Amino acid sequence: MVNSAPFTAVDKPVRNSGATSLEGLWRRMLERLAEGVSEDITADDASQIVARLRPLELTSTDLRLEAPNQLVLVCVTDHYLPRLREAVAAVVGSRHVALELPSRNQGELFVDLPRRRLDHRAAYSELNSKYTFANFVVGASNQFAHAASKAVASQPGDHYNPLFIYGGVGLGKTHLANAIGHQIQEKQPALKIGYLSSKTFIDNLIGSLRHDRMGEFKQRFRRVDVLILDDVQLLAGRERTQEEFFHTFNTLYELRRQMVLTSDKVPKDIPDLEERLRNRFEWGLIADIQPPDVETRVAILEKKADLERIPLDHDVALFIAGHIDSNVRALEGSLTRLGAYASLHRLPITVDLAREVLQAGTARGRAIGFSDVVAAVCDHFSVRPGDVHSKKRSKNIAMPRQLAMYLCRRLLGASFPQVGEAFARDHSTVIHAVTVTERRLKEDAALRATVERLERTLRGQ
Amino acid sequence: MELSIRREDLTRGLYLVQGVVERRSTVPILANVLIESAEGGITLTATDMEVGLRVRTPADVKRKGSVTLNARKLYEISREVTADELLVKATAAGWVEVHAGRSKFKIVSLDPKDFPQLPLAMDPKGGVTMEVAAATLREMIDKTIFAVSTDETRFNLSGVLMEAGESGALRMVATDGHRLAKIDRRVPGPRPERGIIMPRKGLVEARKLLDEVDQGDVTVHVSPKDMRLATPTVSFFMRIVEGEFPDYRQVIPGSVRAKARFNRDDLLAALRRISLLASERSRGVKLHLEKGKLEASASNPDQGEASEDIEISYGGEALSVGFNARYLIDVLGVHAEGEVIELGLTDEVGPGTVSGASDPEYTYVVMPMRL
Numbered sequence: 053m054v055n056s057a058p059f060t061a062v063d064k065p066v067r068n069s070g071a072t073s074l075e076g077l078w079r080r081m082l083e084r085l086a087e088g089v090s091e092d093i094t095a096d097d098a099s100q101i102v103a104r105l106r107p108l109e110l111t112s113t114d115l116r117l118e119a120p121n122q123l124v125l126v127c128v129t130d131h132y133l134p135r136l137r138e139a140v141a142a143v144v145g146s147r148h149v150a151l152e153l154p155s156r157n158q159g160e161l162f163v164d165l166p167r168r169r170l171d172h173r174a175a176y177s178e179l180n181s182k183y184t185f186a187n188f189v190v191g192a193s194n195q196f197a198h199a200a201s202k203a204v205a206s207q208p209g210d211h212y213n214p215l216f217i218y219g220g221v222g223l224g225k226t227h228l229a230n231a232i233g234h235q236i237q238e239k240q241p242a243l244k245i246g247y248l249s250s251k252t253f254i255d256n257l258i259g260s261l262r263h264d265r266m267g268e269f270k271q272r273f274r275r276v277d278v279l280i281l282d283d284v285q286l287l288a289g290r291e292r293t294q295e296e297f298f299h300t301f302n303t304l305y306e307l308r309r310q311m312v313l314t315s316d317k318v319p320k321d322i323p324d325l326e327e328r329l330r331n332r333f334e335w336g337l338i339a340d341i342q343p344p345d346v347e348t349r350v351a352i353l354e355k356k357a358d359l360e361r362i363p364l365d366h367d368v369a370l371f372i373a374g375h376i377d378s379n380v381r382a383l384e385g386s387l388t389r390l391g392a393y394a395s396l397h398r399l400p401i402t403v404d405l406a407r408e409v410l411q412a413g414t415a416r417g418r419a420i421g422f423s424d425v426v427a428a429v430c431d432h433f434s435v436r437p438g439d440v441h442s443k444k445r446s447k448n449i450a451m452p453r454q455l456a457m458y459l460c461r462r463l464l465g466a467s468f469p470q471v472g473e474a475f476a477r478d479h480s481t482v483i484h485a486v487t488v489t490e491r492r493l494k495e496d497a498a499l500r501a502t503v504e505r506l507e508r509t510l511r512g513q
Numbered sequence: 514m515e516l517s518i519r520r521e522d523l524t525r526g527l528y529l530v531q532g533v534v535e536r537r538s539t540v541p542i543l544a545n546v547l548i549e550s551a552e553g554g555i556t557l558t559a560t561d562m563e564v565g566l567r568v569r570t571p572a573d574v575k576r577k578g579s580v581t582l583n584a585r586k587l588y589e590i591s592r593e594v595t596a597d598e599l600l601v602k603a604t605a606a607g608w609v610e611v612h613a614g615r616s617k618f619k620i621v622s623l624d625p626k627d628f629p630q631l632p633l634a635m636d637p638k639g640g641v642t643m644e645v646a647a648a649t650l651r652e653m654i655d656k657t658i659f660a661v662s663t664d665e666t667r668f669n670l671s672g673v674l675m676e677a678g679e680s681g682a683l684r685m686v687a688t689d690g691h692r693l694a695k696i697d698r699r700v701p702g703p704r705p706e707r708g709i710i711m712p713r714k715g716l717v718e719a720r721k722l723l724d725e726v727d728q729g730d731v732t733v734h735v736s737p738k739d740m741r742l743a744t745p746t747v748s749f750f751m752r753i754v755e756g757e758f759p760d761y762r763q764v765i766p767g768s769v770r771a772k773a774r775f776n777r778d779d780l781l782a783a784l785r786r787i788s789l790l791a792s793e794r795s796r797g798v799k800l801h802l803e804k805g806k807l808e809a810s811a812s813n814p815d816q817g818e819a820s821e822d823i824e825i826s827y828g829g830e831a832l833s834v835g836f837n838a839r840y841l842i843d844v845l846g847v848h849a850e851g852e853v854i855e856l857g858l859t860d861e862v863g864p865g866t867v868s869g870a871s872d873p874e875y876t877y878v879v880m881p882m883r884l
Binding site for chain 2: 075106108109120157158159160161162396397398
């Protein structure tokens with residue numbers, strides 16, 4: 053049997069001698085760090101930068117780590133030290149984390165040992181072939197950004213420079229940025245397009261600094277005809293990178309080369325962004341993408357289902373669109389999950405299945421269904437669910453029934469026919485029920501309070 | 514598939530595969546262990562595509578078949594339950610039930626057809642196959658792996674070189690550019706035609722398997738693409754590191770200026786104590802040799818200084834050389850207790866050597882540090 057020993061009880065220093073126990077602990081700390089990532093640290097950051105450290109020694113008070121060079125040491129100290137301390141504490145208990153450089157006085161065995169050039173990583177990413185204008189669903193929420201992108205793609209460098217697209221997570225910024233790249237590539241194959249995320253830009257800069265190849269770096273980024281930089285908000289607080297990007301920006305701007313920038317914030321809201329850079333971001337056109345309305349969400353789902361060959365009925369699309377209202381990525385994610393679940397279990401995709409799968413996927417509270425609404429209403433008015441579904445028309449049953457229909461519309465985003473189906477009524481009956489209830493609510497403050505309470509209960513607040 | 518298995522057998526098998534499964538892979542099935550019915554029991558297979566292994570373990574198979582289950586979850590289940598016997602049963606549509614005493618688990622299985630094929634066969638075609646005592650391999654790994662480089666830009670140093678030594682021995686070499694460990698051991702059978710670099714992770718896992726074999730032999734197969742290892746119950750492979758190992762022969766000094774002998778335990782203990790006051794950054798300690806005496810000392814402008822002398826056998830001129838204490842502690846740590854160590858020194862910038870007086874086949878070269 054193997055049990056992880058209580059390492060906090062270690063009194064002998066753990067070293068990398070023979071046994072690789074310290075390496076093992078260090079790997080667990082890195083895993084821990086990657087698990088606990090937050091918005092300001094991504095798993096990639098953690099694995100790429102912090103993993104460059106090498107554990108030297110663990111004592112009852114200290115963990116000594118060696119950084120391969122000054123840059124990594126400064127970077128870790130500035131950005132990752134608190135998180136690293138937490139990860140260390142979680143694995144071996146609280147320790148003083150000491151970073152050190154390899155000593156320059158250390159003699160080398162080999163005169164000239166080859167190092168792998170770090171620029172084996174391409175400076176630019178491939179455009180994602182899935183993201184084209186053809187499969188971008190246009191709705192009221194994104195039509196401005198879409199039109200601006202189209203304009204830029206047809207005449208790069210002429211119209212809006214830079215084009216700054218901003219919007220929340222998963223609303224399609226990257227999609228539009230890629231689509232611009234694709235269209236330019238198609239129409240004007242001679243133009244050199246550089247597409248990359250700000251993260252890659254930062255990594256490249258770090259790599260170039262550490263290998264003393266800044267000349268190459270400048271060349272690489274100032275030789276493109278179109279520069280598409282994703283997630284510029286990641287430049288926040290990175291002075292050296294901002295400085296370098298500022299010069300890149302100026303060079304490209306003077307040469308009338310198109311730049312497309314995406315961000316999850318408008319320039320003025322990006323924290324720790326140099327004023328001169330903020331200014332330049334605002335020189336061109338700023339286009340926003342808002343969360344999609346329900347029609348657009350349905351259209352997005354149906355397009356995605358078509359692309360992924362997931363058989364999706366309109367009522368299921370409506371159901372999903374009604375439940376996930378924020379973010380296109382979450383919307384598409386739910387569809388993928390639903391598709392995978394259905395194919396794994398060989399089940400047809402129905403509204404019931406969608407409800408089941410989406411509920412399983414909702415982290416905070418589960419999604420509510422018709423039966424939940426009916427149960428809550430019946431509970432409050434002390435009637436039986438059977439009565440609500442029955443044909444009885446006495447006032448003490450009709451009123452809760454109408455209220456339940458109203459709540460189903462409001463909370464589940466269900467359509468009139470859907471509610472009708474759930475209550476075995478015609479959709480016009482539902483329309484009437486909703487109208488009546490709305491009128492009652494206007495007049496009756498006690499009822500308003502009741503409804504608010506019911507909504508809170510049902511939303512699990 | 515349906516089978517019952519002793520908890521002890523399942524736990525052992527799953528323990529061996531844990532180090533190999535990819536926990537945060539983008540390919541979900543790589544987080545799973547493939548369970549297949551086999552002659553007299555089952556096999557458990559796991560891989561991260563760089564390293565992979567298959568464990569055979571006895572089980573009572575009632576219905577043949579195969580499933581893949583999350584390796585980590587199954588291991589945790591196997592460790593948590595108290596029943597001596599577990600019942601594993603595939604039910605309809607990708608579900609597997611595990612019964613243990615009064616506990617019942619229902620787990621999703623991914624399609625075994627999607628599990629990658631692994632190069633685990635001890636294929637006699639291509640490459641060479643050797644029978645090596647597990648104890649010998651263990652020793653060779655332990656005496657080299659600590660010198661492997663962890664600098665990712667030095668990819669060709671990120672593993673241990675295995676090749677044929679000059680006198681027909683099997684040889685392993687590791688270096689991080691500051692020190693180098695080389696060991697030759699006589700084992701019967703053919704030798705790899707070309708040296709291969711075995712990655713650290715693969716060796717760490719291989720080392721775990723070798724512990725299980727104790728005194729027996731294992732079969733090692735070396736091809737230009739991978740290194741495979743078979744114990745009586747486990748088949749294992751690792752992809753080798755692509756790259757050229759540097760010419761290590763040129764950095765092993767033919768002769769050194771001064772040679773001193775002492776008890777391994779004396780210097781190891783002294784270095785551990787003295788290095789407490791070595792500078793945090795360099796871990797530098799100074800070794801001063803004079804007739805019959807070696808003085809180890811360290812100083813740290815922030816904290817103070819320390820020194821200690823030990824008795825040695827040395828008759829040459831006085832000489833002082835600085836070293837990273839860790840590099841010396843590492844190698845002394847893998848020498849046997851009480852061993853007589855021969856330390857060879859050149860000068861303040863020339864290479865030093867550490868070897869056991871009774872074992873000229875294990876060489877360690879370490880570059881000094883200017884203090």
